[in-house]
Amino acid sequence: MSVDRSSTHAPAHRSVLGDRASRGWVEQLRPDHPRHEHAAAKLHDVLQRAATHELHRRRGQLKALSGPEFDDVAQQCADDAMMKILARVDAFQGLSRFTTWAYKFVIFEVSSKVARHAWQHQPPGAEEATWERLPDTLTPKPGDQAERREQLAALVKAVEEDLTPRQREVFVAIALNDVAIDVLALQLDSNRNAIYKNLFDARRKLRASLAAAGHPLSDEEAHA
Amino acid sequence: MTDLHELDELLRAEDGDAGCDAGVPIMDQYVEIELRGEDPNERFPGTAIHLRVCPGCRADHDGVLEAARRFADLDPD
Numbered sequence: 001m002s003v004d005r006s007s008t009h010a011p012a013h014r015s016v017l018g019d020r021a022s023r024g025w026v027e028q029l030r031p032d033h034p035r036h037e038h039a040a041a042k043l044h045d046v047l048q049r050a051a052t053h054e055l056h057r058r059r060g061q062l063k064a065l066s067g068p069e070f071d072d073v074a075q076q077c078a079d080d081a082m083m084k085i086l087a088r089v090d091a092f093q094g095l096s097r098f099t100t101w102a103y104k105f106v107i108f109e110v111s112s113k114v115a116r117h118a119w120q121h122q123p124p125g126a127e128e129a130t131w132e133r134l135p136d137t138l139t140p141k142p143g144d145q146a147e148r149r150e151q152l153a154a155l156v157k158a159v160e161e162d163l164t165p166r167q168r169e170v171f172v173a174i175a176l177n178d179v180a181i182d183v184l185a186l187q188l189d190s191n192r193n194a195i196y197k198n199l200f201d202a203r204r205k206l207r208a209s210l211a212a213a214g215h216p217l218s219d220e221e222a223h224a
Numbered sequence: 225m226t227d228l229h230e231l232d233e234l235l236r237a238e239d240g241d242a243g244c245d246a247g248v249p250i251m252d253q254y255v256e257i258e259l260r261g262e263d264p265n266e267r268f269p270g271t272a273i274h275l276r277v278c279p280g281c282r283a284d285h286d287g288v289l290e291a292a293r294r295f296a297d298l299d300p301d
Binding site: 021024025028029035038039042043046049050053054057058095096097099100101103104106107108110111151155175180181182192193196197200203204206207210217218 | 228231232234235236237241243244245248251252253255256278279280281283284286287288290291292294295296297298299300301
C-alpha cells in the first residue's frame, strides 16, 4: 500500500507568490543557501513538536507504544516529512503559508505511521471479523416497533444479497465494526481512497435497496 | 441504532463527495481558509462534504488545523 499522501500534484519550479516568511523558507531551504542548515534545523524542530502533539492527539490508537518509542516515532515522522519537504520545496506554490504546507506533510506521516502501528497491534482475530459474527448491530431490540424491525430486516437482506463481497467486507468492518479506514486499507493491501469508494458505493446501494423495499431514508429517496 | 436518523448516518453517502485523494493537495489551503474565519465550502465544496463523512480524512484535517493554530507561522530567521 502506498502511504505517501503528501504529493502536491504541483509542477516544479513555480514562482513563489506567498508571504515574506514563506519566501524566506523556500530560499533558505535550498541546499546551496548559506543558511540552509539553520533553516532546516528550525523547521525540523517544529515538525517534531507538531508530530509529538499529533501522536498525543491520536494516542487512543497507540496503546502499545511506550515513552521512548513514542519519541522515536515522532522523530521518524519529522525526519520523513522533512525529506519530502526538501524534495518538493521548489514545488511550493505559495497558495498557503509555507509552514501550513509543511505541517500537512508531518500530519500525513503521523497518520500513516499510526495506522501501521494500529494494524500491527490489532488483537488476535481482529482481521477475521465477518458479517456472520456481527449481526448484533442490526438486530432489532425487544422494544422496537414492527416498522423498525422490517427496516432492519430489509437492511440485513440488502447487505447479504446486494453488496459485492468487497463492499460487504468494507461496510461491515468500517460502518458496523468501527475499524479505522487506514487499518482496513493496510489489511486489504489497498489505500484509503479505494476503500472509501467501496464504502461509498456500498452505502449508496443499501440506501437504494431500502427505498426499493419501502423504507426510504430521505424524501428524495421516497419520491425517486 | 435507535432511529431513522441513526440509520441515515450509518448509510450517509452524499452527492458531490470529492473522495479522499482530492483533499490531499489542497488540505493546507482548506485549513487556511478556516483560519481566516471563512467558509472552505465555497471553494472546496466536494472536500467539505467528504470531511463530514470520512473519519480518516477528518482526522488528518483536524491535525493540520491544530498544528497551524498551535505552532502558527514561523520565520526561518
